[in-house]
Amino acid sequence: MYFNNETVLYLDGKFVKASESSTDLYGQTLHYGYGAFEGIRSYETEHGTKVFKAEEHYERLKKSCELVKIPFNYTVQELVEATYELLEKNNLKNAYIRPLVYCAPNMSLTKPTSVSLMIAVWDWGAYLGEKLLRLTVSSYCRPHPKSIHIEAKICGHYVNSILATTEAKEKGFDEALLLDSDGFLAEGPGANLFFEKDGKLFTPQLGNILPGITRSTVLELADELDLEVEQGKFTKEDMFQADSAFYCGTAAEVVGIASVDDYQFPTNWNDSLGKKLQNAYSLLVREPLKQNPFN
Numbered sequence: 057m058y059f060n061n062e063t064v065l066y067l068d069g070k071f072v073k074a075s076e077s078s079t080d081l082y083g084q085t086l087h088y089g090y091g092a093f094e095g096i097r098s099y100e101t102e103h104g105t106k107v108f109k110a111e112e113h114y115e116r117l118k119k120s121c122e123l124v125k126i127p128f129n130y131t132v133q134e135l136v137e138a139t140y141e142l143l144e145k146n147n148l149k150n151a152y153i154r155p156l157v158y159c160a161p162n163m164s165l166t167k168p169t170s171v172s173l174m175i176a177v178w179d180w181g182a183y184l185g186e187k188l189l190r191l192t193v194s195s196y197c198r199p200h201p202k203s204i205h206i207e208a209k210i211c212g213h214y215v216n217s218i219l220a221t222t223e224a225k226e227k228g229f230d231e232a233l234l235l236d237s238d239g240f241l242a243e244g245p246g247a248n249l250f251f252e253k254d255g256k257l258f259t260p261q262l263g264n265i266l267p268g269i270t271r272s273t274v275l276e277l278a279d280e281l282d283l284e285v286e287q288g289k290f291t292k293e294d295m296f297q298a299d300s301a302f303y304c305g306t307a308a309e310v311v312g313i314a315s316v317d318d319y320q321f322p323t324n325w326n327d328s329l330g331k332k333l334q335n336a337y338s339l340l341v342r343e344p345l346k347q348n349p350f351n
């Protein structure tokens with residue numbers, strides 16, 4: 057599904073066939089989740105394929121590695137160029153791009169001596185689908201920011217996301233919503249949360265969440281559209297009085313939320329601020345470079 061006999065990967069500065077590449081079984085990333093990754097999308101635009109906010113994503117990858125002391129020996133520019141070349145080699149325009157920095161064999165709990173970087177690309181539709189989501193508040197909270205660097209996109213953090221998603225699906229919901237370790241609204245397993253009340257938007261402040269690149273794009277779009285947004289600490293009860301809500305993330309893009317547990321958002325999605333922002337986001341990522349103020 058992610059690759060076939062023709063698929064090309066970028067691996068340590070070279071383009072190689074995915075079907076002919078392998079990794080060792082003694083790496084710290086495989087055993088301990090000690091690695092960092094990104095999720096990026098490219099879109100077909102009038103001026104060719106455009107990787108949306110490529111620099112910001114590779115800057116975050118660099119920062120994630122630095123925060124957990126994984127050596128990062130690449131420049132953002134070389135990775136952006138490699139990504140465009142990789143898309144071309146795989147004949148992909150609208151694609152999902154997955155860079156992963158993983159560590160060489162070392163079974164000790166010490167800093168890695170050397171690392172590898174691979175980039176994979178594949179065709180991936182909207183991650184959470186197109187229909188409105190039915191969420192449940194997870195029994196798992198996001199990791200405590202004093203235990204790990206929650207602002208980094210580290211492989212091991214995603215065990216928390218997998219547990220929350222699995223629990224939600226086992227209970228018959230589409231997706232989970234996680235609180236932070238203080239009980240405030242945090243985020244989804246792979247997306248940030250916004251909700252709307254009385255014509256104003258609310259979103260959890262930075263600190264206990266992944267600082268999403270889509271979240272900051274939505275904030276920029278809201279500003280362009282003259283929408284008021286408050287970033288702060290909000291509770292489930294705040295959200296259970298809201299008119300509408302949505303998740304946003306690179307893979308999910310902007311996706312409306314129908315309900316959280318028993319609470320149904322009363323505003324029709326098509327009349328919500330989220331829908332406006334969904335349309336604006338969809339246009340922005342496909343806009344020609346020149347007219348795109350965010351690139």
Ligand code: PMP
Pocket residue numbers: 095217243244245246247248265266267268269270271304305306307
């Ligand atoms: N929160 C979490 C936990 C995520 O995994 C993601 C996806 N990277 C997001 C939020 C959204 O981030 P972005 O918009 O940068 O994709």
